[in-house]
Amino acid sequence: MQIQILSNLDQVACSAWNALVQDNNPFVRHEFLAALEHHGCVGKNFGWLPRHITVYDGTELIGAMPFYEKYNSYGEFVFDHAWAEAYKRHHLDYYPKLVSAIPYTPASGQRLLAKLGRETEVYALLLASALQLAETLQASSVHWLFPLSTEQEWLNQQQLITRHDCQFHWRNFGYSQFDDFLETLSSKKRKNIKQERRKVQEAGVKLRVLDGYSATAADWERFAFFYQHTFESKWGVPTLNAGFFKEVAAHLPEQVLLIMADRDQECMAGSLMFRSDTRLYGRHWGCTEYFDSLHFEACYYQGIDYCIRHRLQVFEPGAQGEHKVARGFIPTLTRSSHWLAHAGFQQAVRQHTMYEQRSVAEYMQTIAEHLPYRDTFLAEQLKE
Template sequence: MNIEVHSSMDAIPVAEWNALISGNYPFLQHAFLRALEKFSCVGAHVGWIPRHLVYSKNNQIMGAMPLYEKHNSWGEFVFDHAWADAYQRYGVEYYPKLVNAIPFTPASGQRILLNSENDKETARLLVAAVNTLVNEGNYSGIHSLFPATKDFAILNQQQAISRNDCQFHWYNQGYTCFEDFLGRLKSKKRKNIKQERRKVADAGVKIRRLDGHTASADDWHDFTALYQKIYDRKYGMPAFNQAFFMEVARAMPDQIQLVLAARDRHCVAGALMYCDDATLYGRHWGAEHYIDSLHFEVCYYQGIELCIEKGLQRFDPGAQGEHKIARGFAPTRTQSLHWMAQSPFTRAIAQFVEREQSGVQRYIDAVSAHSPYNRDD
């Protein structure tokens, strides 16, 4: 029996790691995590330092957890800046901390990898090892971000503080085509979507859907430039780069969906999505300039069509965006877990989260009242 902490995916056997992943979840694939490291999307320079936990028995990996040592709260999408500020004001170190998460990826999914789904002993050993790592490394705590419901139940140990948030996801109700989906909507919402799609077509925009097999180097160059332009304008430094996108497309070609929009043969917008056996994940968007309704077409309607065509059950288009409700997306609860190590603020944080939970539930109830679907649906 052996538990190790690895600072590089290169030290972990590809086939053994991937064998632990459920349903081909894309963001835990060895190739995805390795490309983050290889092309400097993570590392000390951005405050995401790999500390992957691996449990082996008889030279066979039995379980693992993706872990990162964090020296900031950038790219987590579960906001704890107020907690960090409180620590700083009272002269207590909040960083470094550990996160059990996928960098820059607010997509719920597997956070503890087990050789057998019912292997409670391996799960117990991994959780105990994380707690030991927190204490020995003088981390302020461990934060599990966007765990799937099954993993949430495994990781929700004593003393953990549970947080909720809300995203907007689309669910496939056995639709046969996009028109079938539209037919389930209230007439006003259906008419609005048709108008938005017509505006894009009337603007002379042509849409191409590509995967890792069909997207060329020029396509990735165009998309990366558009993606980085959005970050330069709105968010600051982009987390990903063209080399990363091309490497992941090469290694996981069937799990990549690249939607590009062109006008007069010039690429003006694009969206990158990933898929597993059941879900499509919208991840990145970029545009050269504003074209009415183009964002909705590229990021939402093309994704819905892809889900229907591929028989995928759910479309997770990313964080935030109440405007998604009118376009067929439903409020969906997301979760996170937080263990604070010997913190004088544990009780205060727990009280903060308790009030926050009530607010999140009121928000979900409020937006649910604006469902675009006919009452029978």
């Protein structure tokens, strides 16, 4: 066995890395992660330094982990600012830390990539390598964010700290068309969605549904402007750029879904999503002009319609947002695993996360009492 730590993903063959990717997850694919590096979306400027781990058996790649040395907590969506502040109060360094995650992407997916049939062996090597690198870099901690449930269960068995959070995901219960989905909702919620979709049409907004083949360079330049404008207007940091969007579209054309909104021959809003073999992931939205309900149409209803037409099972529209519930999205548990080098903080944080888990469970139960579906429908579907 040979373990390698990579400072850029081009040091490993694209085909070898992708052979380990399940469900054709776009964010875990070599093309997506490499494009982040090619266009400066990760690196010293943003505090995401690639430290990808690979495991070879002879010349065959049998394991890999997307991995980053971090000097901030930006773009992770599992918030540990309180942990960093506690370290600071005790005159300890929280940074650097090590994170296995997809930068700026709160979507579920593999974090421990392994050849089928050799998962247990490879997982152990990846974990040991991550902890050894943490010791070498004197990192305070190691974090695995939004792993697959099977990976999370294995990480739990290694006595790591587990955090819980909640997102809102849409489930496809075998619908044939959008109206089938609407029929499962209460009459009030069904009427509200129809009204929102009608407002967009009556405003004269036309939507273009594009993929990597049909979207033009001008479309990507325009969307990059929307993306940057949105972040800057909300005091955020725009990390992605037109070059990144174009490269991903060129290399993963069938996995890109770009919704562009036009009115009076001018494009004034856009929504970007990505798909795997079974899931759709909503990622970015931007606009230069406000239209009532356009955000819901471009980011949610178009995505739901796409899932139904392409028989995708789940739509993950991104982090947070209780407003998604009224539009058919269901509270869904997300998890992450954490290792802290400092024994004292490890015990304190573990105790805190136990309270946090109970709080998340209570929150999800409260939300579940206000879902928009007709009585008994959702319970019957989930039971099946």
